[in-house]
Amino acid sequence: MTSRKTHSPRGAAVALLDQVIGQGRLLSETSGVLRDMAGAQRAEALRLATDTLRGLDRADRLLSRAVRKKPPLHVRNALRLGTVELCLGGDAHGVVSDLVGYISKNNRYRHLKGLVNAVLRQMADGAGKPWNDLRIPRLPKWLRDPLTEAWGNGSVSAMEAAHFSGAPLDVTAKSDPSGVAKTLGGTLLPTGSIRLSSYGQVSALEGFENGDWWVQDAAAAIPVQALKPGPGTRVLDMCAAPGGKTLQFAAAGAEVTAIDASDRRMDRVRENLERTKLSAELVVGDVLEFEAEGYDIILLDAPCSSTGTIRRHPDLPYAKDGSEFGDLIALQTKMLDHAVSLLAPGGRLMYCTCSLLPDEGEVQIEELLQRRDELRTDPTIFDIPGIDPEWLTEEGGLRLRPDYWPDLGGMDGFYMACVTLRT
Incomplete structure (x- = not known):
């Protein structure tokens, strides 16, 4: 059970994972976690949570080699997040110290801070190196089976690869798509949408406040x-x-x-x-x-x-x-x-x-x-x-x-x- 106190982005991301995986809530339905966070911190927490969900299958495979007995879900989610972030190039000192500190502040799970420290240090020291060699995470059986029946295994595997790669930001221009694409440094797609491969806070992008475009x-x-x-x-x-x-x-x-x-x-x-x-x-x-x-x-x-x-x-x-x-x-x-x-x-x-x-x-x-x-x-x-x-x-x-x-x-x-x- 997580605290209602203001979280760091990593702590908030773990709390989001608890609600998605433990309570079956969509991220859009999670309550309270991001309420008191500034916009940039909120965006970072969501990024960390979505990165972890995309890489969950790989993280669990690596963690199964490092932990004999599965810890409680809250601690497991902290380990999952830390593993994914480390394997994607996150700063080892920041990741480990932040998540160990986060668990140590939880009265129910603080006795497991040593486990979190040991496992994440293993990941930072080389246990996470097989990350890129692991298979692309697969959809759960309840969804993969009907999709395979409809489109075939090869097509579903290609979709899973697309899911794992994540999504750029697409926007629709109110007018002058070429001009908006140039202003934002984006790519004008064949259908007229504008695609941004890198971006910061959406509301801070040029033209947002003026209503020149919307996300779609x-x-x-x-x-x-x-x-x-x-x-x-x-x-x-x-x-x-x-x-x-x-x-x-x-x-x-x-x-x-x-x-x-x-x-x-x-x-x-x-x-x-x-x-x-x-x-x-x-x-x-x-x-x-x-x-x-x-x-x-x-x-x-x-x-x-x-x-x-x-x-x-x-x-x-x-x-x-x-x-x-x-x-x-x-x-x-x-x-x-x-x-x-x-x-x-x-x-x-x-x-x-x-x-x-x-x-x-x-x-x-x-x-x-x-x-x-x-x-x-x-x-x-x-x-x-x-x-x-x-x-x-x-x-x-x-x-x-x-x-x-x-x-x-x-x-x-x-x-x-x-x-x-x-x-």
Whole structure:
């Protein structure tokens, strides 16, 4: 059990690991740990925690050689963090002294400070050298098995390598992507997103306060880029938070209504609209109860397993177990049917999920087309720069995976399909 006192970044990272691994919480759901920390310290704690989660399998393999009996989870997480940091080139003196001091202040575990000191010194003195020779960390069986069935072992191994490499920062420009890329020292991707391989605190980057851009993975930006909404287009953005697509629509001059069930998450959309000086109508409520009709474009970014975001969120495989898949798939089906009912004649529905599971993507659209004879998919909208035609799917959608664009730094796993209502 960890203290509620203000932590050092390493101590905070251990506390975060306790909640993810011990309590099944996502990092975004962890409570209290980062509350009183300054922005730079908070960012460092999150970096240390995510690095540890990415390298957890390797750390455990090395620790199994150094520790006969597993210590309590809190101490084990301190050893995991220290092992990963040392193996990635962290300062040995700082890592060892900080984590030994952290454990020594815990009344319950201070008797194990000698163990922490001895094991981490072993790692610093050479026990961690095999790090680069160990296999790429694998996804847990509950997720690896269905992904292997869908994509094959080789493809899943490539995805795992992408997860282990982590993710750069992608941003979407309000206007003038080339200019924003130059200002930030980033790379302009083929689809128009801007990629930063190195960056500090996001809010301190040039153009953030002025609202020149917002954070959005390149894959998540493609649905709106493919739709090419024009000024005055009537758009409904369902399940809109955190709002990247709402901002894209608004920047294109569309008349946007954005709906999401979470008031807290919608606050973030509101803040981003104010920062970027863009406008949209925001509705907090259940999308299944929303009744306005006649939209030219509806974008449904449905709640899903989020399995396509693991390269940015390595906590997900440890905080989830797949038990929610059935409920999510049923909810997606209901949302799809309701979204169709809100389309204007000739309108377009873009369905997307940040999932790698076909049941949340390809299968949903296949079954929708079987239920509704008046619908058809339009794969031609994905004829845009940066999109390989091989990524198009049989039912007319687009499948993106973390192992795509390997020379550019990968992308999130994503599925999308544009469905048109025949007039």
